[in-house]
Amino acid sequence: MGDDAIAEAMRQINPHVVAAYPITPSTQVVEAFARFVADGLVDTEFVATESEHSAMSACVGAAAGGGRVMTVTGSQGLAYMFEVLGVASGLRLPLVMAIANRALNSPLNIHGDHSDTMAMRDMGWIHLYSENCQEAYDNTIQAFRIAENPNVRTPVLVAIDGFQTSHMVETLIVEPDKLVKKFIGEHIPSYPMLDIDNPVLYGAADRPDYYMEHKRSQLVGIINAPEVITQIGKEYGDLTGRYYGLVEEYRMEDTEYAIVVMSATAGSVKGAIDQLREEGIAAGLLKIRAFRPFPADEVAKSLSRTKSVAVLDRCGTGGAQGGPLFLEVRTALYEEKSPPQVINYIYGLGGKDLPLKHIKDVYLRLREIARTGERGKLVDFLNLRE
Amino acid sequence: MKKEKLKKWQELPIGGLILDMGNSSETQTGDWNPNRLVWNEDTCTHCLLCWINCPDASIKVEDSKVIGIDNYHCKVCGICVEVCPTKPKSLEIISEEVA
Ligand code: SF4
Ligand code: SF4
Numbered sequence: 252m253g254d255d256a257i258a259e260a261m262r263q264i265n266p267h268v269v270a271a272y273p274i275t276p277s278t279q280v281v282e283a284f285a286r287f288v289a290d291g292l293v294d295t296e297f298v299a300t301e302s303e304h305s306a307m308s309a310c311v312g313a314a315a316g317g318g319r320v321m322t323v324t325g326s327q328g329l330a331y332m333f334e335v336l337g338v339a340s341g342l343r344l345p346l347v348m349a350i351a352n353r354a355l356n357s358p359l360n361i362h363g364d365h366s367d368t369m370a371m372r373d374m375g376w377i378h379l380y381s382e383n384c385q386e387a388y389d390n391t392i393q394a395f396r397i398a399e400n401p402n403v404r405t406p407v408l409v410a411i412d413g414f415q416t417s418h419m420v421e422t423l424i425v426e427p428d429k430l431v432k433k434f435i436g437e438h439i440p441s442y443p444m445l446d447i448d449n450p451v452l453y454g455a456a457d458r459p460d461y462y463m464e465h466k467r468s469q470l471v472g473i474i475n476a477p478e479v480i481t482q483i484g485k486e487y488g489d490l491t492g493r494y495y496g497l498v499e500e501y502r503m504e505d506t507e508y509a510i511v512v513m514s515a516t517a518g519s520v521k522g523a524i525d526q527l528r529e530e531g532i533a534a535g536l537l538k539i540r541a542f543r544p545f546p547a548d549e550v551a552k553s554l555s556r557t558k559s560v561a562v563l564d565r566c567g568t569g570g571a572q573g574g575p576l577f578l579e580v581r582t583a584l585y586e587e588k589s590p591p592q593v594i595n596y597i598y599g600l601g602g603k604d605l606p607l608k609h610i611k612d613v614y615l616r617l618r619e620i621a622r623t624g625e626r627g628k629l630v631d632f633l634n635l636r637e
Numbered sequence: 638m639k640k641e642k643l644k645k646w647q648e649l650p651i652g653g654l655i656l657d658m659g660n661s662s663e664t665q666t667g668d669w670n671p672n673r674l675v676w677n678e679d680t681c682t683h684c685l686l687c688w689i690n691c692p693d694a695s696i697k698v699e700d701s702k703v704i705g706i707d708n709y710h711c712k713v714c715g716i717c718v719e720v721c722p723t724k725p726k727s728l729e730i731i732s733e734e735v736a
Contacts, residue, residue, distance in 0.1 A: 343652035404651060442654055452655035458669070464646035465653045 253416035254279030256384040256423050257323070257349045257409070260391035262287045263431040266347075267318035267438070270298035270309035274328035275361045276413040277351035281323055303328040307335035307348075314344035315453045317443025319395065321346070325413060326353035329367045333374075339406045340375030341465075342453055343441075343472055345398035346406040348376075349391060351417040352514070352565075354601040362602020363413035365513070365565040369575045375469060377407040377476050378543040380513040384421050387411045389493055390540075392426075393483050395435050400479045404441060405472035412515035412565075414602060419515075426491055434490060473544050480541055497546035499538040500553055502528065506535025508617035509554055509591075511580050512563040513539045516598070516605060520563075523610040534614045539576065547583040554584060557591045558621035561613045563633070565599045573630045592626045598633035609634050665709040667695070671733050672713045674706050681727040687717035 258280045261269065269288075273281040288297040296313075300306040306322050314320040324332060329350060339346050350368055354360040368378060379394060381387040387409065394407040411417055442451045457465055481496055488494030501521050503509065510520050517538040527534040537553050539546070554560050562581070564574020571578060577595035584590040596613060598605050613633070620626055650656050674695075683703055688696040695711035697704050718728045 341653065441651065442656065450658050452658075453652070455653060455655050457653065460643055461649075464644070464649060467646040468649045468651070468653075 252279060252418050252420055253381075253384045253387045253411045254351065254418070255283055256388040257391050257411070258283035258287070259423070259425055260388045260431070261321060262293055263426075263428050264319070264321070264392065264395060264435055265293045265432075266295050266321045268296045268298065268310070268313035268320045269322065270300050270306045270313065270320070271322045271324065272300050272303045272306045272328060274303070274324055274326060274353075275351075276353055276363070276417040277323045277325050277349065279417065280349060280351075284323075303331040304335060307332040307339065310346050310348075311335055311339050311342065311344060314339070314346050315342060315443070316445045317440035319399070319438040320344075321348065323349045323351075325351045326355055326361075326367045329371065330355060333371065336371055336374045336376065336406075338454070341469060343404040343469065344406055345395075345404055347391070347394045347398055348406065348408045349387075350408050350410040351413040352410050353413040358601075360601035361413070363415050363417075363515075363565070364600045364602065365410075366567065366600075368408060368410050369566040372543060372575060375405065375473065376543060377403070377405055377473070377480070377541070379407060379409050379480075379541055380539065381409060381411045381416065382515060382517045382538065383416055384411075384419065384423050385493070386540075387416060388423060388425070389487065389491070389495065392431055392435060393480075393487050393495065396483045397476065397480055399438060400475075400483075401439075401441070402475040403472045403479050405476065410514065415515040424491075424493075430490060434487065476544050477541070477546060495540060496549075497539075497541040498549045498553065499540060501536040501538065503535040503537060503553055503556075505533055506556070507533045507558045507621060508614050509535045509537055509557045509560045510563060510610070510613060510617075511537045511539065511550070511554070511560060511576065513542060513576065514565070516563060516565065519605060519607060520610055523607045523614065526607070527611060527614055532614060532618060534617075542576070542579075545579045545583070547579070550580055550583040551587060554580070554591060555587045559592045559617040560584075560594070561617055562593060562595050563598050563613075564595060565597075567597055567600065568630060577630070592620050592624075594620070594626060594628070595630040596633045597630070603634060605634055661710070667693070667708065667710045667712055670711075670713045672730050673708060673733050674711050674713050674717070675729050675731055676703065676706050677725075677727045677729070678703075680723045680725060682723055684722060686720045686722065687728060690716050690720045692716065
């Protein structure tokens with residue numbers, strides 16, 4: 252299961268501190284990791300907090316202290332952490348947080364969608380989205396390298412789809428403990444508070460004369476991140492054979508119609524593409540792995556060759572002009588000389604299924620848009636009863 | 638104290654950290670207050686109760702004698718006024734508009 256894949260990566264990483272409050276569908280990560288702690292397989296100080304707000308607060312403290320730190324949450328738990336998320340990124344703490352994406356209340360729903368992490372998309376964290384258990388494992392390991400890189404020093408979240416990945420049983424290649432240990436290396440803290448010979452102050456107040464300057468300085472980590480994510484993805488690939496970049500292209504070389512999507516649904520889209528290719532339809536996929544910082548150049552380059560594009564958002568619009576991924580993609584294409592037509596579908600909210608038939612229908616509509624030039628409805632829902 | 642020189646964003650330590658301890662004397666932390674503390678040299682007995690009780694080290698003392706107020710750091714909390722034993726008090730809070 253995806254949750255176990257993350258827990259297994261955590262066992263190998265052996266963080267100094269894990270502070271967490273379990274929440275469905277990531278409970279299994281915390282349970283499995285607590286077992287590792289009880290069995291003495293890790294040296295981690297495991298803090299079972301009374302809430303997610305406390306969990307993130309404990310992580311901030313532990314990371315400022317100089318530790319390698321991780322937490323796990325999703326949905327309401329992530330929402331409850333909100334206040335402290337900006338503290339972590341503002342203080343440039345190299346935390347890693349695994350998220351099993353889950354819908355936000357109301358109505359209460361424990362199933363997968365991206366509204367939780369999309370709500371924190373501008374909190375200054377790096378976002379990595381995983382398609383399956385293997386990517387969940389691989390991303391968790393790479394996340395530490397990215398977060399702790401001296402040019403980045405920014406918290407990273409690794410997201411998997413709640414249930415579709417968190418509870419999906421599939422084959423997982425677990426790298427040898429030694430290899431993972433060597434890959435992530437020793438944690439070299441920057442200005443650790445526990446270095447009492449060199450005292451520093453964390454969390455000072457700013458008046459208007461400095462706040463904006465500090466926010467600009469914070470951005471440096473995010474600006475440096477794409478290069479580091481790419482380089483670490485390659486280094487990891489050289490070791491394991493599984494390469495990672497900011498985006499992943501699937502059959503995009505000669506694509507006319509492309510879907511842009513993140514996480515588990517990318518797997519279904521690949522299946523639909525293979526079937527459509529048999530029928531002679533030049534379908535392709537652009538999967539976004541790093542949503543923050545948004546890889547605008549890669550997206551523009553990849554999609555500029557296509558005729559029509561559908562962006563699938565697993566998150567509502569909340570009154571915006573479309574889903575969050577759609578807004579990014581469409582903006583990325585604005586500078587293109589002859590950009591493709593771009594439409595947006597909201598799908599899979601609260602764990603709603605997305606059968607292949609619907610994905611194929613999207614491609615057929617994209618073909619129709621390319622043929623007629625008629626874009627039709629800009630934002631629509633997929634697999635909605637109406 | 639002359640006007641503090643503001644740093645550019647490139648000059649700031651990572652994460653808004655403060656790396657050098659005891660540097661609040663370099664930053665004008667008290668210049669926002671619309672009220673101001675004034676000291677009356679004529680009635681002051683230099684008992685230094687104000688100096689002992691000030692939480693912001695803003696009573697300036699030299700050779701065991703009060704020489705003035707550091708208005709760039711004084712928060713006008715009034716503690717020193719409270720403890721000053723002279724009658725009338727040798728410390729007074731006035732409104733900046735009056736001053
Ligand atoms: S407490 Fe009053 S009298 Fe004593 S030193 Fe301060 S100002 Fe002067
Ligand atoms: S008003 Fe408060 S801060 Fe100012 S000198 Fe008096 S005790 Fe210190």
